[in-house]
Amino acid sequence: MKNLRLLALGLALAAGPLAGTAAAQQPVELQLWTWYLSPKFDTYIKDTLAAFEKANPGIKVRWFDKQDSLVQDFIASVNLGNAPDVVNLNIDETQKAAQNGFLRAVSDLSSPATLNATYYPQSVRNFTSGGKVYAYPWYGWLNEGVLLYNPDLLKKAGLTRAPRSLSEMLSYAKTIKDKTGAYGWVPALKDPNTASFLGYFYSEGLPIYDAGGKAAFNSPAHAALLGQYVNLYKGGYIPEDAVRREAFQIATELYAQNRVAMIVGGPQALTRIKDTNPTLYGKTVVTEAPLGKAGVQTGGSMSLVIPAASKHPREAAKLAAFLSNNANQLAFAKVVPIVPTTRAAQTAALFKQSGSDPVQRATALVGASGRFINPGYKAPGNSDDLYKNFNDNIEAAVLGKKTPQQALNDAAAYWNANMKK
């Protein structure tokens, strides 16, 4: 391996002078990788890239859309020495990539003042690791952005309005299941590759870490909150599959089949329902989602990062900044109800209009709330192992193998023993 690298380096040096003169004449070609955006948003991306190329005549962009394999491909491309220049990641992956040194700090490419003026401060913080910013915040979503419900099921359960607090959500879940046989909603107990239950702690104002950065999610208050969900699960009020599959997947699938009454989440759920069950989509009521005691939202966003291995970081930074600027995020929000991470979106006219179409209403409700985007916890070093252990413990509690307190104690102990950095 090492010899190969040396050889490659030697070749690159030998070709250096030639390559240099050629580069001056030829336009720079950038590789952009997005995540799960094709084919649905081909038109939007292509139009935006065309606008970028027009504004920057020296730069050409080759766009690839990746699915599942995005991170794997990224690593393979670094190995091969042809890394992309701009890559679309999310908060967790950005943190992981930054912690391991795969990324170039964008705060070295764009001035921190500009970043802070363009994006919400919390969004910039979401992508900060060790004092440096590692990504241009891109489109986002809110986990408690909206509540959408099936009015027929609520009526059948004798409920006349949407729930307004977490405790109401819990009692609604029981009533709806008892009266109609459908589930109330699907909480994200243990979504794969993340530690989704930590978000519920954050919503209730419970800390994840202590001041010294150690895991501190095992107080009696934490255990009591987990206990409420455990009881709900044991009573059969949460689909069993919620311990095995991503909650959002289950929720959208079952909602379209009239088997879940409410979805708490982003409006993107609506686009799926619109496709699979247009009749139900037309009936769906969209309203504000209840918040936890802390009165805060949780949410996430995509990022545009510049790999350390990119050969054209300056041009790449230009492209990433362009794609994530206010105008382009707003244009994206017109196509699909995303939440822009740009400050100026707060006052955008787009989010002031409201209509009767559920997607339009949802967009209006959440579009200007990007300042709330915050997963509620920062990815720890060595996050994959820690998340797996945390989720294993949540599962043990839900399935009655451990008491909630014991499960959280075990998880916290594991975190503090295995956290890197």
Next chain:
Amino acid sequence: MRFSWRDTLMSYAFLAPALLLLLAFTFYPLAYGTYLGFTEYTGARFAQGLGPKWIGLENFRTLLADPLFLTSLGNSVKYLLVVPALQLASLAVAVLVSRELPGIALFRAAYYVPVVTSISLAAVMWEWVYNREGTLNWALSALHLLPRGEAFGWLNNEATAFFAVMLVTFWRGFGYYMVLYLAGLQNIPAELEEAARLDGATPWQRFWRVTVPLMKPTILLCTLLSTIAALRVLEEVLVLTGGGPLNSTYTALMYVYAKAFQGFNFDYGLASAAGLVVALVALGLALVNFRLFHEAEGGDA
């Protein structure tokens, strides 16, 4: 032992294309992977352009101290239970479809459907079967074998998930081995079976006394492949249960896979070391296999 130079030359000429390709694309990367098992090679090193660093047996110590790895290795060994059932069933099915009967071609093709099915589709289908509201529970309650109120998701239950996944392996495998056995059966001279039949042997006796002994090379091949496959089971588990519930289906290869492909936190050193432990177990079982079928191997070869 003396070798003829003509045979030797001829043999290597025939072997040349395979050996060249194997050298470049199998032996070399495998040797490299084996070497990685004794090194530290993590995402952080990789990102800085640093190569693997030799650390001796350190990875193996880490593995033996990790309860998750020990659980996973135990599950993989337990998974070998599927092998005898799968092999016997496949051989029996092969015998069943080897007779020419009207419509037999359709049956053969139908039995091969599970093999052709991609794992992601198989996962979706079996999820529908095992779901709490799925086909299996529907059938059981229709037959009054399961009271309505006691339905459960077969993949969400610690007691059933392991065997539910195993059944999927069985389902995906029997058509595959059936084809191999079917091919093997063609080598049994029809006269032998006819003779046994005329001697008044029952089908049961013919199966054990004629078919099985003559099929030894094929049975060796199939049990060996099936043993290795069971020990290295990954896809079914990954798509059906993700290792749960409570890690009851978390297999050794899943551990390897998690360490090698957990995004930027990957640890190729630890993954390779875990793979080597699995290889060691597989190797031991392979030797047992060869020993058991020793007679069949002798002969003129």
Next chain:
Amino acid sequence: MSAVTARPARPAVQTRRPPKRLLSTVLRYALLIGVLLFAVFPFLWTLAIALTDKTAGTSIYNFPASLFPKQVTLHNFGEVYRTFGLGRYVWNSLSITAMTVVGTLVVSALAAYPLARFRFPGRNLIFSVIVLTLVLPTETNFLANTLTLQKLHLLGTHLGVVIPTIAGAFGIFLMRQAFLSVPSALLEAARLDGAGELTILTRIMLPLTRPSLAALGIFTLVGTWNAYFWPMLVLSAAPDKVPLSVAVLKLKGQFNYDPFNIAAGSLIMMLPVLLVFLAAQRLFMRGLEGAVK
């Protein structure tokens, strides 16, 4: 198919004990049908779901109704095909699969012949090492293999997907076991007639082991057709060249979750292979009498 079914089924025995014969045939079919249900039930359900008109808000879990969709439509298939432009990917799959199958058969048969039939120094070592590769950890192979392909300028080409996969322990092992079972007398006779080894391989060994060749062929076909990790890596920079298996992964994309479309897309994936199997399955049976001479 007709050629197969038309073969007489051991008339001597049939005439001797007719009642028992009938019973055994009935039993045989009962067994055949039992296994059939086990094998294809999930497939039939998928078919039913793929054909269901999803806009009616039907639940896929509604038994037994979901097995018999009231409103049947081909809409799901059309939607998948159009949205993902699957046409060009079919061609890619065909090209990659055809090259892989032919390559695997040739390389495996060539290598297996001396391993099964000749004595030469290093034979046992070579065979052991080849079998050993079946168990060694392969997870990091892609690191070395993609680099090798890059040096050969094969990255991003179909040939790059094919070449590293055609020489494999499985194929060589399978063909060796098949060659082992060919009676030595046949080979000796041919050698006495002055036949060269290549002639013996192509005229005697291969026809006699056609069932195994067919099995290897169909396994390689299925494996290659469904493989996605390796082609995805090799063709990572050439998305227009990816096979169907990689393209349909998009079905599971974030904004595209829909069980009806997934069922339809998966069936589009499966049908070609099933048709090939149906056409090729008689090759698993012993060749026509002439070949055994």
